[in-house]
Amino acid sequence: VQLQASGGGLVHTGGSLRLSCASSGRTFSGYTLAWFRQATGKEREFVAALKWTNSNPFYADSVKGRFTISRDNAKSTQYLQMNSLQPEDTAVYYCTASRTIILSNLKIPSAYDYWGQGTLVTVSS
Numbered sequence: 001v002q003l004q005a006s007g008g009g010l011v012h013t014g015g016s017l018r019l020s021c022a023s024s025g026r027t028f029s030g031y032t033l034a035w036f037r038q039a040t041g042k043e044r045e046f047v048a049a050l051k052w053t054n055s056n057p058f059y060a061d062s063v064k065g066r067f068t069i070s071r072d073n074a075k076s077t078q079y080l081q082m083n084s085l086q087p088e089d090t091a092v093y094y095c096t097a098s099r100t101i102i103l104s105n106l107k108i109p110s111a112y113d114y115w116g117q118g119t120l121v122t123v124s125s
Contacts, residue, residue: 008119021095
């Protein structure tokens with residue numbers, strides 16, 4: 001699975017962006033999809049995840065109520081709608097996928113198998 005993230009950019013505080021992550025080479029069938037982010041000088045942190053069944057998305061507390069993860073299995077694309085963006089949301093955002101990850105490991109970067117190249121989101125105050 002090759003993942004290509006896009007949609008990052010510069011936005012003012014309170015603005016919105018939608019990130020996309022397209023898969024090439026293989027469909028998303030059976031995969032758990034997720035987004036992580038990494039700010040300068042910080043570790044990569046979990047943002048959101050969505051299992052193959054499309055039920056019960058998981059979110060980091062810091063983005064709950066503002067971000068929405070979704071997927072279009074027919075298009076092999078996942079999305080991250082980000083609303084009410086804050087300066088602390090500034091980071092490189094990575095999409096990732098795993099076919100074998102278990103629920104308790106959703107927030108662990110090393111538990112995922114495939115990663116996109118990252119897309120930069122900058123929120124100005």
